[in-house]
Amino acid sequence: MLQTKxxxxxxxxxxxxxxxxxxxxxxxxxxxxxxLARRVSFPVYQDTERAQIWSQLxxxxxxxxxxxxxxxxxxxxxxxxxxERYFFSNIPVQNQYIVS
Numbered sequence: 001m002l003q004t005k006x007x008x009x010x011x012x013x014x015x016x017x018x019x020x021x022x023x024x025x026x027x028x029x030x031x032x033x034x035x036l037a038r039r040v041s042f043p044v045y046q047d048t049e050r051a052q053i054w055s056q057l058x059x060x061x062x063x064x065x066x067x068x069x070x071x072x073x074x075x076x077x078x079x080x081x082x083x084e085r086y087f088f089s090n091i092p093v094q095n096q097y098i099v100s
Contacts, residue, residue: 002019002021002040002042003040006042018042020045021036021044021045023047025049025051030046058073063076064076064077
């Protein structure tokens, strides 16, 4: 989904947006991180019990965190809500790009 959105934004000449994935720390996610990394063209970071990346970012597994170009978090969207919005409107990435 993010890979598709990245292409859509690029076609609109919005190219200075960065995506990354924080893969969950559970064993199933750890086992599948290689497949996930092969499916996208942006970085995939592996969370661990020790690193607690999601906790440090103030999010949870499957959240989409949107930061503006100044590094300020502007939105946090849960995946189920995101999937609904994805089919009917733009995800917050494009909206924040235009606003900031």
